[in-house]
Amino acid sequence: MEAVPSIERLSMRQAQSQRQQTRRSFFIIAAMTLFAFVWLVPIVWTLSLSFRPEHSITANLTLLLPLPFTAENYDFVFSSSRIPRWFVNSLIVASLRTFLQLMICSLAAYSFARVKFPFRQYIFYFVLIGLMVPGQATFIPVYLLFSNLKLLNSFPALILPGLASPFAVFLLVQFFKGIPIELEEAARLDGASRIGVYFRIFLPLSTPVLTALAIFTFLGTWNEYLWPLVAATDPDIMTITIGLNNLTATTYQANYGQTMAAAWTAGLPIVIFFFIFQKRIISGIQISSGIK
Amino acid sequence: MGSAKIANGRRYPLRLSKIERQDALVGFLFITPFIILYLIFNFVPILQGFWISLHNWDVIGTNIKFVGLRNYEILFGKDKLFWSSLEHTLFFAVLAGPGLIITGLALALMLNQRARGIGIFRTVFYMPNILSVTVVGLVFARVFAPGERGFVNAILDSLGVSMGSWFLDEASAMPTIAITKVWWSVGFNMLIFLAGLQDIPQALYDAAKVDGGGRWALFRHVTLPGLRRPMLFVIVLQAIASVQVFPLIDVLTGGGPAGSTRPLVMYLFERSFDYWQLGYGSAIAFVLFVFLFSISIFQLWFFSRGEVD
Numbered sequence: 112m113e114a115v116p117s118i119e120r121l122s123m124r125q126a127q128s129q130r131q132q133t134r135r136s137f138f139i140i141a142a143m144t145l146f147a148f149v150w151l152v153p154i155v156w157t158l159s160l161s162f163r164p165e166h167s168i169t170a171n172l173t174l175l176l177p178l179p180f181t182a183e184n185y186d187f188v189f190s191s192s193r194i195p196r197w198f199v200n201s202l203i204v205a206s207l208r209t210f211l212q213l214m215i216c217s218l219a220a221y222s223f224a225r226v227k228f229p230f231r232q233y234i235f236y237f238v239l240i241g242l243m244v245p246g247q248a249t250f251i252p253v254y255l256l257f258s259n260l261k262l263l264n265s266f267p268a269l270i271l272p273g274l275a276s277p278f279a280v281f282l283l284v285q286f287f288k289g290i291p292i293e294l295e296e297a298a299r300l301d302g303a304s305r306i307g308v309y310f311r312i313f314l315p316l317s318t319p320v321l322t323a324l325a326i327f328t329f330l331g332t333w334n335e336y337l338w339p340l341v342a343a344t345d346p347d348i349m350t351i352t353i354g355l356n357n358l359t360a361t362t363y364q365a366n367y368g369q370t371m372a373a374a375w376t377a378g379l380p381i382v383i384f385f386f387i388f389q390k391r392i393i394s395g396i397q398i399s400s401g402i403k
Numbered sequence: 404m405g406s407a408k409i410a411n412g413r414r415y416p417l418r419l420s421k422i423e424r425q426d427a428l429v430g431f432l433f434i435t436p437f438i439i440l441y442l443i444f445n446f447v448p449i450l451q452g453f454w455i456s457l458h459n460w461d462v463i464g465t466n467i468k469f470v471g472l473r474n475y476e477i478l479f480g481k482d483k484l485f486w487s488s489l490e491h492t493l494f495f496a497v498l499a500g501p502g503l504i505i506t507g508l509a510l511a512l513m514l515n516q517r518a519r520g521i522g523i524f525r526t527v528f529y530m531p532n533i534l535s536v537t538v539v540g541l542v543f544a545r546v547f548a549p550g551e552r553g554f555v556n557a558i559l560d561s562l563g564v565s566m567g568s569w570f571l572d573e574a575s576a577m578p579t580i581a582i583t584k585v586w587w588s589v590g591f592n593m594l595i596f597l598a599g600l601q602d603i604p605q606a607l608y609d610a611a612k613v614d615g616g617g618r619w620a621l622f623r624h625v626t627l628p629g630l631r632r633p634m635l636f637v638i639v640l641q642a643i644a645s646v647q648v649f650p651l652i653d654v655l656t657g658g659g660p661a662g663s664t665r666p667l668v669m670y671l672f673e674r675s676f677d678y679w680q681l682g683y684g685s686a687i688a689f690v691l692f693v694f695l696f697s698i699s700i701f702q703l704w705f706f707s708r709g710e711v712d
Contacts (some may be wrong), residue, residue: 151527
């Protein structure tokens, strides 16, 4: 009979600690909600600015709702600036660079991971050195190269320099090495060529890591600032990140509604892109950091 | 496969079989596009940049004269702007670094629990990270606008607190840039820490609890040691990013007021693409390269050491 009260007491204590636990996580959630709200304020505020007429902004600056609602800022931005053009430029540059980078780097990675050729290890080390070379250190010679070729202010100038990514190769080699060799050998016995194995086994099996890389390259190119700043000075060839910078520094400075309409024309598609791919983006960061 | 093997199983390397020759050819063929682009855009420019830095290379292609290490002498010897830009860069690193790491860790610790809807917070805190620097710059130029046109000032004013000049004041410009930086990119660190936290085995916590460890003891003796790798990863990445800081400052202050926030890379850009002194610019670029290369080597050394023990 001794044991019964003690079990009761034990379960009581357990319930108590459970209650404590619940209360604690309630407080954490409440704190997080507040914190998240503060985090979102800059976005919510400026987004609603972009939908408000200027006189109303002057009257009530900190309003977080787009009231009274108007789309005239966007109308103005679309009709008076090259933003639609820059948008298309960014799409072209980011998509082409992403696609070509993945093709070139995955092909090289497959070779490094699975094909035996002389000096393979040394060439791979040589590629890894590139992980430690910052872009800013290479800009001047690369600028001179394009300048001599009369190719500044062209799509090749914006796309080519980012194609050989040592990081992409490194990550893909790690991944490809984990693909069972038996799969490859079986396909080879059935008469598949190396290129066939690459296309029909390695690419399909590495969809998660390829998707993560594609998203990062796309976002990184879309948001790239330094290189386009020097390589694309002609307004017709600018990407949206650079064009926007140019436009708002000169034209719309004083007008909050128009400036923010321009900013969110550039920013909103990326935010939507993020919400569509957020699971993959978040797991992609954790995959590629090597922590997980 | 078809090659002769010697007793210990190693390949006999002197003569390649047909398949091996084929493999060698295919192997080279597959890496060729990558290697060509890598040489042109990553590797050769480093050597070429060093070569250019040994010249007076003013205005593209016209006035080029070999001067040896003279650019470096001027740079280290008497260029006050170089040293001050280095100072600003370090100041930025010291302000933003701890903010990014402590806030990132705090967010990760709070989010590391099983509760419904917790994922939404992760999304919220990470989201600013995907915005381009231009958008962040435009948004925060208004959030911290001086006078009564700024959001923060309007709030402060309504609370009866005096307004600040933020980006326009030498004393507050860099801290305000650092705050913007934390808002923009702390979400990345949070994700790395979260991944690290989820990798710490629950058994370690249970064992420490049995030993009577309190909340702080758990954090101090289980969580922090368990986060060693992500912590190092974040610190090194942060150090590299801080040395390279430029776009954010460019869009927020343009290096002002009075050059008080001009970082190293901005100085490199001004010399190269405003004054067109490509030789001198290349010297700054090479110093930057050596700087970052050293950080990376340290990282490599540290992580490979961690692998062994």
